[in-house]
Amino acid sequence: MMATLPHNIKEAVRLVANGAVGKTQLAEASVFRIREAGHLNAFTFVTAKKDLSKQNGSKTPPTRPRLEGVPIAVKDNFCVSQMPTTCGSKMLYSFVPPYTATVVQKLVDAGAIIIGKTNMDEFGMGNGTVDSIFGPTKNIWGLEKYRCSSLSFDDWHVPGGSSGGSAVAVASGLCLGALGSDTGGSIRNPASYCGVYGLKPTYGSLSRYGLIPLVNSMDVPGVLSRTVDDCAVLYDVIKGLDSSDSTSVQIPTTDSIPSEDGIVKNIRIGLPKEYACDGMSPEIISCWREVASLLEKDGANVLEVSLPHTKYSIVCYSVLNPCEVASNMARYDGVRYGHRSHKKGLDSTESLYAQTRHEGFNSVVRGRILAGNYFLLKRNYDKYFIQALKIRRLITNDFNNVWKSECDLLLTPVTLTTAPTYSEFIQWDNRKQSSVQDFCTQPANMAGLPALSIPIKLSMSGLPISLQLIGPRFSEARIFQVAKRIENVVNFKHCK
Amino acid sequence: MRRSFLQLSTNNIANRATKRWFSSIKRPGDWESIIGLEVHAQISTESKLFSGGATAFGAPLNSLVTFFDAAIPGTLPVLNKKCVEAAVLTAMALSCEINPVSWFDRKHYFYSDLPSGFQITQQRKAIANKGELQFVVYNPSIHKQPYYAKSKIQQLQLEQDSGRSLHVPSGNRSLIDLNRAGIALMEIVFEPDLKDGEEASALVKELCLILERIGTCSCRMEEGALRVDANISVNRKGLPLGTRTEVKNISSIRSIVNAIEFEVERQISELEKGRRIVNETRGYDAQTKQTVPMRDKEERQDYRFMPEPNLPPLKVTYDPGSTDSKTVNIAKLRSRLKELPEVTRKRLMKQFGLKLETAIMIVNTPGFLPYFQSVMKNIDSNLGLRTANFIAVEILSELNKNNLTLNDCMIDPDKLGELIKILDDQTVNFIKATEIMQLLLKGDNRSPLQIVKDENWMQVTDSGAIMSACEDVLKENPNLVMKFKNSGKSKLMNQLIAKVKTKTGGKYNMQQVADTVEKLLKNS
Structure with a gap:
């Protein structure tokens, strides 16, 4: 049994390839470490040791199994055959899907081993991984400050969300990469x-x-990793057209792994002034400036740009999200799968539905279902939904305008602050949580753009500060090149 | 009271003349009725609209259900190109304008046979709009002669069918079968421009002929492959349209007339009693032949329509030179459009000199047209009317006795052609021709001419032989002759003719026999 995992996927693949470790040995170590780190509550399901060797790709293995033996965690809203898929909700607590998501299958086909499912806010509606039927997940950073006994904590920093389980799993070295x-x-x-x-x-x-799905028109599967190279290789494995998803498109199959030093020279990097918003911590602002000047020093053209409709993104999202949520959640009625109320005296289909849905969804989900149905009423549709679509178009146009003439990529903060503590966080209601947390991230979803969060440094209080690169559609490879350069320069030290 | 056949038939004509002039069913007073149809036609593709689920009818319950059909979370719709092609073909056959871009929308309502809680349909922009269907209205028991009517089509849209719920009263349970869930439907919305149930039924019959011809729907109403809803209102002549009701669940051609006529009469009677018609959905009960309010549809629903985010816009092109096989191409589909029924009728009338009524009969009777056409392949086209009548009167009535259609007819078309030929050239008479037909139906392998030879059924037209046979019969039946002379009743003469037929084995030319008997009776 290995005590720790290799630092990253690249190393792991080398170890497996040269026979230094067996094919399932890393996954076994990973599963062991997840059990040890149970106090983090990052996982909702852990693969049994005996099942680790049973994950075989559906097709003939590629000539180069790029992820041979690499332990990967999967957010609990991806269907994986034989594994519970709960979305952190009572509604799907007992749901074991009969099929496997395409991106998961692609990882398995490339030799990866799925070591478990990670915790999340119920159906992805949250930013703290606090609203889950499995309880909150704890951020590994700063946790030592709050430990009072071996398994209990007074407080902790939230890991963010909703893919908090995946982030903690990767950050604390429980696995080498994760889907979110x-x-x-x-x-x-x-x-x-x-x-x-x-x-x-x-x-x-x-x-x-x-x-x-949460919001079909914005949801994107993505990856969390410890290095830029790992991120690129995971992306390369899972990307591409799928005949099962009519919104997926044919893209070049060429690799997007960056060169060793990355490429920054002559790349035009825009700093959107609207992202320096109210409530942005000065530490983050100064980090943003530092990295900008660092890139400039390396030959990038750094300039200030404007995305004037940024501030409407959250309010626009707060209409579009509930509408699709109301629609997507309509299937959870307890008839075919998932939670079903056993309350006595439910004497009609409608009353069974109502009670089942009341019991199965938390208040955040129920609130969004109500709001969404309200926005979609015939008399409100034009006022809210259509209006929000127009705003969405304006936000997209903002980006298109800067790509057209001003810059190749945008560098922005990711969050307004470092991770708040759980006690702080739960004082805010869900709406405030997301309006603060999503300000810098939301617009990229509105426009369907690629964006990468890059860890830069630790704050005065020892918590990670990260920045984000946003690019035009399908510019992942360029984002990785610039990120690689940043990675090399800032040399961020991972926790474990 | 006994009435002669002649009296009966004149009465019928008199009836027709007073009851109808040439068009719609007569309403009491100055009431008029207006009907608009919405037709749901299941597209006869092998798999469903958005999934690979099979569509066979009558499969074991819940055996044709993919994960998508059961709304398993995370599954996504993938549009079946064959369904789009069927819709485009249908739209072309109905002279619709096909929209180069259309969209799918979600229509939300909670019902246990709707697994995802919404139906994917086309609300904002359908695949086709603005069509027109011309059809012949002709119910021989009602209309003196056929007449043409037309109905405008507002739109033709693609959508998913729902599953089926079965309510078990004992134990207060509902059972659900999802085999039907997700089968492709074309919803065809017609303008309210029909006058009565007969027109509605004629419209649906013509629609079925077209869809069956181009192969986009089986139109088996008994299997639910085609379902009709009717919007019905009545008003007094010259006054604005009345409040309409919608009658759902009409599941046979016969029910279309019955449901609509019941509902029209009900509305007129309500209004004449001083009551009001409420805009409601009613169901048709084929057993009691009544429409009844549908309780669960009473509440006004807000369907909270929303664009379907998982499907890109549906694009249809017109590009004869295109090699793109992914996009549905109208130019490529055009070649698959078959001759439409109305064109066939016109062609038959011209080619074979038929009346419209005969052409209607050929085109509208299941199996008639292909059978007729194969018979006519080898014989002169001026035998068309004779052939059509022989099939309609002699063969069909035999098949009907055994609940068969012309699709099941055992008689080789070439043999029937030969039979018609030897009937026409007087080799055999009609009596023997029908007997030959009976033999052929029973599987006799000989050719009609061979049968004539073997059985010695050659028609006798020799006037001397006929004269002597007739004279013999008259001599043998002095009583009948006497009675005829006293009364002049044609019935008695027919009896004498029948006796000649029996005596001669039925192979004499019967027209000559009748003429001779008549002449002999007059002169004796």
């Missing part, structure tokens, strides 16, 4: 708070088949 999903920042936000790389790819560059 990003609708308004759900990968980048926890990646930022936990000091790991978090990629939200271009909408359509990979398949959503098997990802239980």
Whole structure:
């Protein structure tokens, strides 16, 4: 049994390839470490040791199994056959999907081993991984401050969300990479708070088949990793057209792994002034400036740009999100799968539905269902939904305008602050949580753009500060090149 | 009271003349009725609209359900190109304008046979709009002669069918079968421009002929492959349209007339009693032949329509030179459009000199047209009317006795052609021709001419032989002759003719026999 895992996927693949470790040995170590780190509550399901060797790709293995033996965690809203898929909700507590999501299958086909499912806010509706039927996940950073006995904590920093379980799993070295999903920042936000790389790819560059939807028109599966190279290799494995998802598109199959030093020279980097918003911590602002001047020093053209409709993104999202949520949640009625109320006296289909849905969804989900149905009423549709779509178009146009004439990539903060503590966080209601947390991440989802959260340094209080690169559609490879350069220069030290 | 056949038939004509002039069913007073149809036609593709689920009818319950059909979370719709092609073909056949870009929308309502809680349909922009369907209205028991009517089509849209719920009263349970869930439907919305149930039924019959011809729907109403809803209102002549009701669940051609006529009469009677018609959805009960309010549809629903985010816009092109096989191409589909029924009728009338009624019969009777066409392949086209009548009167009535259609007809078309030929050239008479037909139906392998030879059924037209046979019969039946002379009743003469037929084995030319008997009776 290995005591720790190698630092990153690249190393792991080398170890497996040269026979230094057996094919399932890393996964076994990973599963062992997850059990040890139970206090973090990052996982909702852990693969049994005996099942680790049973994960075989569906197709003939590629000539180069790029992820042979690499332990990967999967957010609990991706369907994986034989594994419970709960979305952190009572509604799906007992749901074991009969099929596997395309992106998960691609990882398995490339030799990766799925070591478990990670915790999340119920159906992805949250930014702290606090609203889960499995309880909150704890950020590894700063945790030593709050330990009072071996298994209990007075307080902790939230890991961000909703892919908080995946971020903590990667940050604390429980696995070497993880799948998350990003609708308004759900990968980048926890990646930022936990000091790991978090990629939200271009909408359509990979398949959503098997990802239980939050907002279909914005959801994107993505990856969390400890290095830029790992992020790129995971993205390369899972990207591409899928006939099961009509919104996925054909993209070049060429690798997006960056060169060793990265490329920054002559790349035009825009700093959108609107992202320096109210409530942005001065520490983050100065970090942003530092990295900008660092890139400039390396030959990039750094300039200030304007994305004037940024501030409307959250309010626009707060209409579009509930509408799709109301629609997507309509299938959970307890008839075919999932939770079903056993309360006595339910004497009609309608009363069974109502009670089942009341018991199965938490108040955040129920609130969004109500709001969404309200916005979609015939008399409100034009006032809210259509209006929000128009705003969405303006936000997209903002980006198109800067790509057209001003810059190649944007460098922005990810979050306004470092990770708040749980006690702080739960004082805010869910709406405030997201309006603060999603400000810098949300616009990229509106426009379907790729964005990467990059860990830069630790704050005065020892918590990770991260920055985000946003690019035009399908510019992942360029983002990785610049990120690689930043990675080399800032040399961020991971927690474990 | 006994009435002669002649009296009966004149009465019928008199009836027709007073009851109808040439068009719609007569309403009491100055009431008029207006009907608009919405037709749901299941597209006869092998798999469903958005999944690979099979569509066979009558499969074991819940055996044709993919993960998507059961709304398993994380599954996504993938549009079946064949369904789009069927819709485009249908739109072309109905002279619709096909939209180069259309969209799918979600229509939300909670019902246990709707697994995802919404139906994917086309609300904002359908695949086709603005069509027109011309059809012949002709119910021989009602209309003196056929007439043409037309109905405008507002739109043709693609959508998913729902599953089926079965309510078990004992134990207060509902059972759900999702085999039907997700099958592709074309919803065809017609303008309210029909006058009565007969027109509605004629419209649906013509629609079925077209869809069956181009192969986009089986139109088996008994299997639910085609379902009709009718919007019905009545008003007094010259006054604005009345409040309409919608009658759902009409599941046979016969029910279309019955449901609509019941509902029209109900509305008129309500209004004449001083009551009001409420805009409601009613169901048709084929057993009691009544429409009844549908309780669960009473509440006004807000369907909270929303664009379907998982499907890109549906694009249809017109590009004869295109090699793109992914996009549905109208130019490529055009070649798959078959001759439409109305064109066939016109062609038959011209080619074979038929009346419209005969052409209607050929085109509208299941199996008639292909059978007729194969018979006519080898014989002169001026035998068309004779052939059509022989099939309609002699063969069909035999098949009907055994609940068969012309699709099941055992008689080789070439043999029937030969039979018609030897009937026409007087080789055999009609009596023997029908007997040959009976033999052929029973599987006799000989050719009609061979049968004539073997059985010695050659028609006798020799006037001397006929004269002597007739004279013999008259001599043998002095009583009948006497009675005829006293009364002049044609019935008695027919009896004498029948006796000649029996005596001669039925192979004499019967027209000559009748003429001779008549002449002999007059002169004796």
